[in-house]
Amino acid sequence: MGLDMIRKASRNAALAAAALTASAAAHAAYDVDILPPGSPIAQQIYDLHWAIMWVCVVIFVIVFGAMFYSIFKHRKSVGAKAAHFHENTTVEVIWTVIPFVILIGMAYPATKTVLEMKDTANPDLTIKVTAYQWAWEYDYLQDGVKFNSLLATPRAQIEEWEKKGEAKNPDYLLEVDNPMVVPTGKKVRLLVTSNDVIHGWYVPQLGINQYGIPGFVKDTWFKADKPGTYRGQCSQICGKEHGYMPIVVVAKAPEEYAAWVKEQKAKAPQAAAPAQVAAGSPSTGAVATTAAAPAEDPNRKWTTDELKALGEKVYAANCVACHQATGKGMPPAFPALDGSKVVTGAKGAQVALVLNGKQGTAMASFARLSDSELAAVITYTRTAWGNKAGEVTPAEIKAARKG
Amino acid sequence: MSAATHAQDHGHHDDHAHHPTGLKRWLFTTNHKDIGTLYLWFSLTMFFMGGVMALLLRAELFQPGLQLINPEFFNSLTTVHGLVMVFGAIMPAWVGFANWLIPMQIGAADMAFPRMNNWSFWLVVPAAILLVASFFVPGGAAASGWTLYPPLIIQQGISIDMTILAVHILGASSIMGSINIITTILNLRAPGMTLMKMPLFVWTWLITAYLLIAVMPVLAGAVTMLLTDRHFGTSFFNAAGGGDPTMFMHIFWFFGHPEVYIMILPAFGVVSAIIPAFARKPLFGYASMVYATASIAILSFIVWGHHMFTVGMPAAGNLFFMYATMLIAVPTGVKIFNWIATMWQGSMTFETPMLFSIGFICLFTIGGFSGLVLAITPVDITLHNTYYVVAHFHYVLVSGALFTLFAGAYFWIPKFTGKMYNESLGKLHFWLSVIGFNIAFFPQHFLGLAGMPRRIPDYALQFAEWNMWSTIGAFIFGFSQLLFLYNMIECIRSNRKAADNPWEGADTLEWTHLPSPAPYHSFETAPVVK
């Protein structure tokens, strides 16, 4: 079929429409098209969409052409007299059968694409994607690389309540600290799951939208054609920060990818065995398993100031959403940490709480952070604002994980 | 006024002479018209409440960045907007029309179970109180989306329990209302009113009521499981205990998809009454309309999976749901074609009800087409949970269900009140609505194609322009609705007396056999239908 022709025609029409609206307001981004596809499946989706769209447009024009013709010709004000027919089996059969045939024409190519999308066999590379409220964890099962990926846009650009925010980054809300990196031209299989609630790993240009369902692993795959950066967002409402959970995939030539893997491994020694996800069991009251910590140099000695400095960063990335930069939280839903009994009380209780989370509340387990990060963020909360409690060391976290 | 109707008019006087007045009349009423009126005012109120929520969230979406409300509250607004519009505005409005019209259109005196009818209405009110009050409890209103997916719903506070119990009460109300409607239609028809002579509004409601009875209990079951998962330690939706969050989605959408047809089938009935009236020509293909409605209803039970193409169902599941969903285009198309054939070679005039009906046909078809695009599994992968879906369902719900509600209100208000509404104001309402609506929702297709997720309070910069337009359109549309409110109140208070049949082409019993306003009890002695 002339899918190519349809593709060209649709591009042109889309461009024309865009140009029209754009002339109305210069420089504005009046996109009316799907983003350029970056994978073979995305390309098929793109073509399917426009093919079906054009069929619908044609039907629309014919059907409503007839209706408006009738509206203009058969109006009382131009002296139309009403006819009295009210049945005609032949036309009724025709307009039942023709749509049916058109639908079969649409279903055929769609079926091919569905079967292809679902074929996850023989991947070149498998990455386990775990969603957290609100971060993505990528675990390269063969290459032994594992890291978290969080929103990188500073909150000052987001919150404009007091004053008009700072100028926004060009990739406002679509930028992360650690993007997922993949080699081009390779079949990447994703094993998507979640640690807490349902999230959606959605990168339109790669033709992927897959829910991460807590306790289940669902697989899907993509192949990035060309080097480039592909952006997406979490597609399923997952709590208050659902809008702040971007995904960035950077596709690199295979050699560059290999170099990237090396570099990552140099940063952190070999990751431990795949972490067990704590598919929390809020209502049954079962305690979440503590995930194996991301590996790091266990012998490093931290000074209190180093801990506080790291802690502030970890806090800004993981905790501000609920407990706020001021530590005042948003009571009653999200308690203040400034002056909190737990935070100013015994170490053990706070460590246990942050490590395991609290079942049935939005306070999730943060066991996915490393020992030093946890020590840092806990130390930070215990010493920031008006709090004056003591520091917590990575060794104490390590001990807490075991027991 | 004919002699026959006058006699009836007389007959009921002594019987409701000692009916209570004032507040008691409305609290205790067993009269289908009073109850219909209660439903209609209630739903209009809820529509404005849901609308204000929509405008608030649109205001936040006017620009990127957070200016007005925090994300948690935004999610609550989205959720309660969806719930209030679906369960508070559209559904009760259709029940209101059913109450007013069904007895008149089949030549009955009243509904089959007048006391239960009253209860159906007075259950909706406590449910609405629970829903709206949940904004004021600690933690704020439900913020999970109207689909209430676990486990997110397990995390949240008191408001979720209020929402769940509200849904239970609404379910009880809908089931009783539907039993009442089905029984009335099956058992209280006037002599000679065979099934295949019933006006299409009655037919569509018969089928709608059947859908309601079939799916409301399923929803009740689903939210009951949520409740026990939350508070009593069951593991229906918890993988750790062998359950599955996806299971909730299956059960919810088994309800949810028929639910959307529950909101649109009565609309088809109303349009099938209005188009022939203003084309002055009988409805084309009456029988095929009935069969098409029934086919849509039956198919609606086997398409729910199209809301779940991204959960990772096996390929066979995806394909089955894709094919079944696409099939619905066939009977729906039959309806569209029948309406156009009804207009063909008619002698048309374009009063407000007709304008809204024509607006409905065009815009609903756009919504149907976007539905078809979403039904194509691979395409849905890029569009799922984006603004394309939001555009789709507002085209079918707002310019579908809501526009026909307006059409129905303008069409029947002369019969309800005996007064005529202001035609030019009605037309103004129509044009502002159409324009505002399209500015608000057409650009959302583009946002979705470009990948903007729904249920987010803040968005990337490339989405800014279309969102700005969408918000502008939403405000135009929203404020135009004040015209409707004004027009209705002004009509009721005016003294522009309406004729018994102000519409040349209207030929159902309420127009041909009853005066305007219709008497308190429609037909105390049943008319004989030839």
Next chain:
Amino acid sequence: MGNAQPGGYYFAPPSHWPIVGSSALLLMAIGGVMLMNSVGGGGWIFLAGTAILVYMLFGWFGTVIRESEGGLFNKQVDMSFRWSMSWFIFSEVMFFAAFFGALYYARVYSLPWLGDADNKLLWPEFKAHWPSAGPYLPPQFSAMGAWGIPALNTFLLLSSGVTVTYAHWALRMNNRKGLILGLLATVLLGFTFLGFQIYEYVHAYADLNLKLTTGVFGSTFFMLTGFHGFHVTLGAVMLTVILFRSIKGHFTADHHFAFEAVAWYWHFVDVVWLLLFVFVYWV
């Protein structure tokens, strides 16, 4: 008063029962929410709501019974009752369908998925086989066997179906004694069933470690049998009412819809039990 025309529509007079019922449900909902979230006073509000609901049910049904016995209902009204009861039972069927659907889905889909190769990443030790409490909870519990009490209960309910049919037959034959004895037997069988059911629950909690919280098996087991038991209770209470009305001399050989409605309901409860027996206890 309403007016009833022979052969015409019965105009029910305005009634305060519905609004009383709505207030009751609102109170129950508020009280229930407070109870579940441990807000003080919830229990009392819930109780007050329940009391009002019971009062309303007595009042409302009382009114209808008086109207019925007063001969205000004609054949058409009788037919309306029949339609409405059938559709009501259909809605109940759909309610149970949701829970049977959950059982089916958990057994046929989610458990096998949890045990499949990909999910080894999350649940390395889990082997999916029914009955199961899922991959996370301690699995030491025993399922309820089918051939003890459940089989006996099946026998009881089936017999009660026979006795209620006998009572109906007797009523039609104007055999009041048969009617009352048949009903009495049905009620007794119903309550015996409930007694065994309670015994079974105690046994499950005490000896089998099978609880509502025992993963998806416990959830589906207790919710399905629990809702069924609740329906049996309702049915038995309604049968008791019918029994007392029969003793008072209500119902005639050709005018006894209330009796039939309850009998239908009883048969429905019976059929649900058969499904439970097969899918929850047996296979």
